[in-house]
Amino acid sequence: MEDALEVLDVPFHIMEYLAGEVITDSTPDALAIPAQRQFMAETLVDTLVALHKVDWRARGLEGFGKPDGFNARHFKRIKSLIPDDANLSPAFAELSQWLAANIPMESDACIVHNDFRIGNVMWKATAPTQLLAVLDWELATLGDPLFDLAYFINCYPRHDVARTPTQDLAAAVLEDGYLEPADLIARYVAGSGRDVSNLKWYQVFVDWKLAILYEYSRRLGGDDYYQQTGLVERFLNAELSSVAS
Numbered sequence: 001m002e003d004a005l006e007v008l009d010v011p012f013h014i015m016e017y018l019a020g021e022v023i024t025d026s027t028p029d030a031l032a033i034p035a036q037r038q039f040m041a042e043t044l045v046d047t048l049v050a051l052h053k054v055d056w057r058a059r060g061l062e063g064f065g066k067p068d069g070f071n072a073r074h075f076k077r078i079k080s081l082i083p084d085d086a087n088l089s090p091a092f093a094e095l096s097q098w099l100a101a102n103i104p105m106e107s108d109a110c111i112v113h114n115d116f117r118i119g120n121v122m123w124k125a126t127a128p129t130q131l132l133a134v135l136d137w138e139l140a141t142l143g144d145p146l147f148d149l150a151y152f153i154n155c156y157p158r159h160d161v162a163r164t165p166t167q168d169l170a171a172a173v174l175e176d177g178y179l180e181p182a183d184l185i186a187r188y189v190a191g192s193g194r195d196v197s198n199l200k201w202y203q204v205f206v207d208w209k210l211a212i213l214y215e216y217s218r219r220l221g222g223d224d225y226y227q228q229t230g231l232v233e234r235f236l237n238a239e240l241s242s243v244a245s
Contacts, residue, residue: 020122020132027172031129037177043131044118045184048152049191051134052110052145065142067109074143075099078209081216088215091236095208098243104198106144114139116148117155118170149188150202153181154210154238164234166210204239211235 021028027037056064066073079096082088113120115136122133157167157174158181172178179187189196214235217226 018122018132019125021125022119022122022135023172024119024169025171027175028125030126031123032175033127034177036127036129037173037175038179040118040123040129040131041173041177041179041184042187044121044152045179045187046191047121047131047134048113048116048148049188051113051116052108052148052192054111056109056111056142061111061142064111064140067106067142067144070106070109070143071147072103074147075103075205078212082212089233089236091233091240092208092211095204095211095236095239095243099201099205099208102201104201107146107194107198108144109142110145110148112141112143112145112148113137114141114143114148114151116152117166118173119155144202145192145194146196146199146202147206149185149196150199150206153184153199154203154206156181156184162234162237164207164210164238165214165231200242204242207235207239 021031023031023040026032031037031040056062082092113134116134120135121131122135124130124132154164155166155170157163157170159174163171185196185199188194211232214226215232217223218232221227
């Protein structure tokens with residue numbers, strides 16, 4: 001971040017240019033072999049583990065966020081965007097009530113990316129590939145690492161399961177070689193040593209949050225994407241059975 005206003009009269013970032021691939025719908029032909037896909041899936045998990053191990057206090061990042069009370073504060077902030085959720089789909093109110101009644105204490109205090117998914121990383125375009133960069137850090141803060149894990153898993157589609165809108169942006173992982181969500185979670189546990197027995201709450205929260213953000217964006221207007229029918233319901237439907245069980 002450059003604060004020397006004599007350059008452009010406003011603060012600005014100087015970023016390095018990287019030539020690589022961002023994977024969403026499909027894996028580029030040069031990387032489209034099972035061994036490369038497995039490596040990329042494993043690297044994604046390992047990168048998340050490494051991020052959550054960063055000693056943010058030693059890096060002088062105490063002011064980067066407020067990890068204490070992160071879960072309750074996060075829930076309250078998102079809910080405030082659509083205060084009339086009970087007047088929308090009954091699913092909004094049902095998920096809101098379940099989440100409010102089950103807010104857990106934070107599992108830890110770590111740097112969280114807040115938008116960690118396959119579409120937000122860049123890979124070397126030729127095999128053997130390597131991860132070049134993690135992108136889109138504007139939502140990063142200090143908080144509960146299980147939110148990052150849940151978001152990553154919830155944005156990762158599964159075979160023979162109806163997809164949410166964010167999973168549409170990661171259809172490539174349905175190709176042969178990418179790990180299954182259960183394997184991703186197991187690898188995260190092995191690398192981090194964390195207890196993920198309460199991950200269900202975070203996963204419900206993620207899709208509920210995304211439903212609210214999509215509804216909020218629909219109301220704001222200005223982007224035809226959010227006017228599509230059924231986007232919000234797809235997030236809610238993904239979690240209703242989980243809450244009922």
